[in-house]
Amino acid sequence: MAKKKVLVTGGAGFIGGNFVQYMVKKYPQYDIYNLDLLTYAGDLMKHKEIESEENYHFVKADITDRETIIPLFENEKFDCVVHFAAESHVDRSITDPEIFVKTNVLGTQVLLDSAKQIGVSKFLHVSTDEVYGELDFDPNTFFTEDTPLQPNSPYSASKASSDLLVRAYHETFGLPINITRCSNNYGPFHFPEKLIPLTISRVLKDQKIPVYGDGKNIRDWLHVLDHCAAIDLVLHEGENGEVYNVGGHNECTNLEVVQTIISALGKSEELIEFVTDRLGHDKRYAIDPSKLEQLGWKPTYTFETGIAQTIQWYLDNKEWWEQIISGEYKNYFETQYTL
Numbered sequence: 001m002a003k004k005k006v007l008v009t010g011g012a013g014f015i016g017g018n019f020v021q022y023m024v025k026k027y028p029q030y031d032i033y034n035l036d037l038l039t040y041a042g043d044l045m046k047h048k049e050i051e052s053e054e055n056y057h058f059v060k061a062d063i064t065d066r067e068t069i070i071p072l073f074e075n076e077k078f079d080c081v082v083h084f085a086a087e088s089h090v091d092r093s094i095t096d097p098e099i100f101v102k103t104n105v106l107g108t109q110v111l112l113d114s115a116k117q118i119g120v121s122k123f124l125h126v127s128t129d130e131v132y133g134e135l136d137f138d139p140n141t142f143f144t145e146d147t148p149l150q151p152n153s154p155y156s157a158s159k160a161s162s163d164l165l166v167r168a169y170h171e172t173f174g175l176p177i178n179i180t181r182c183s184n185n186y187g188p189f190h191f192p193e194k195l196i197p198l199t200i201s202r203v204l205k206d207q208k209i210p211v212y213g214d215g216k217n218i219r220d221w222l223h224v225l226d227h228c229a230a231i232d233l234v235l236h237e238g239e240n241g242e243v244y245n246v247g248g249h250n251e252c253t254n255l256e257v258v259q260t261i262i263s264a265l266g267k268s269e270e271l272i273e274f275v276t277d278r279l280g281h282d283k284r285y286a287i288d289p290s291k292l293e294q295l296g297w298k299p300t301y302t303f304e305t306g307i308a309q310t311i312q313w314y315l316d317n318k319e320w321w322e323q324i325i326s327g328e329y330k331n332y333f334e335t336q337y338t339l
């Protein structure tokens with residue numbers, strides 16, 4: 001019997017990369033195709049361990065390039081698509097929104113057209129809790145799947161637009177879809193422009209940590225491997241057309257996150273530097289994951305266990321992140337921060 005073909009877009013990035021590794025190891029009976037453009041955020045160094053596995057395949061392509069993507073789907077006849085590829089950094093969307101619209105909106109539409117043309121059995125769109133906007137600091141309020149979409153940044157507006165297109169292809173053309181909306185991920189291979197890996201890599205070099213505003217904004221942290229398990233479950237068991245929120249009830253202020261990392265690495269809080277706030281900075285995100293829990297998902301990490309594992313991973317894998325922060329990233333950091 002032919003192997004099931006699973007296309008993963010953005011599989012050279014942080015979450016997609018973890019998901020590709022998870023799937024290649026867990027499902028030898030599937031062929032996993034990693035399609036990625038290898039932008040600044042993608043690399044193949046992370047896949048050294050799986051690159052020679054028989055069920056792993058890499059395709060370098062741009063999801064916005066219709067002339068390449070449609071024939072690729074026609075030739076390969078993928079059974080299902082798990083769509084991670086995106087521009088993902090809120091700060092970059094504030095300085096340069098256009099690429100976010102191109103990749104996140106038009107790229108998703110090209111994939112939807114391709115999936116519709118060959119008739120995939122599932123199109124799983126990986127979205128974000130940021131499409132719901134922000135919550136206030138009342139700890140009893142959460143995002144549910146019914147919370148109205150009120151995105152505040154160009155990034156989250158582009159993700160919300162892509163969610164609406166995915167929904168429309170289901171309603172209009174009957175494309176079998178799911179949308180997952182997760183909270184902030186962290187864990188191995190997290191790109192060091194994001195708060196947690198930025199803090200770990202800079203604390204290890206005794207460099208200042210830029211904390212935006214007063215550091216009181218809250219994020220709900222989800223370990224990337226718990227996220228991979230959630231996507232696996234939705235891919236196999238998700239009800240057609242449904243949205244599932246993914247989050248682990250791990251709310252922390254940004255200042256708490258930075259202090260935890262500094263303390264775990266035995267350094268001084270004098271490294272903290274409060275800097276100008278992010279424009280339109282969302283106050284708080286918090287997920288109600290009960291719909292996904294009813295499907296059978298439960299996170300295995302608390303923030304305590306997950307951050308300890310993540311810090312250890314960055315200590316053990318300096319080669320990977322040192323290579324990244326010495327490249328194009330260096331110019332980005334110098335224009336973004338004045339530390």
Ligand code: NAD
Binds near residue numbers: 043063
């Ligand atoms: P990332 O920035 O680490 O990786 C994105 C990947 O997409 C990279 O490998 C990049 O090369 C690829 N890519 C970008 N443009 C492309 C194009 N035109 N064609 C093909 N590939 C392209 O992102 P991430 O943090 O792994 O996020 C993955 C997905 O999860 C995104 O859709 C993001 O919106 C969503 N998400 C992320 C988080 C988080 O905390 N990181 C939380 C919620 C949702």
Ligand code: TDX
Binds near residue numbers: 129184193194195254
């Ligand atoms: O230098 C910093 N200082 C700082 O205080 C950076 C980079 C961030 N922050 C703050 C801003 C946020 O409140 O830390 C918090 C986390 O910031 P990011 O790591 O940039 O993540 P966030 O903006 O919350 O978005 C992330 O989670 C949701 C991902 O990048 C998105 O792709 C995802 O949709």
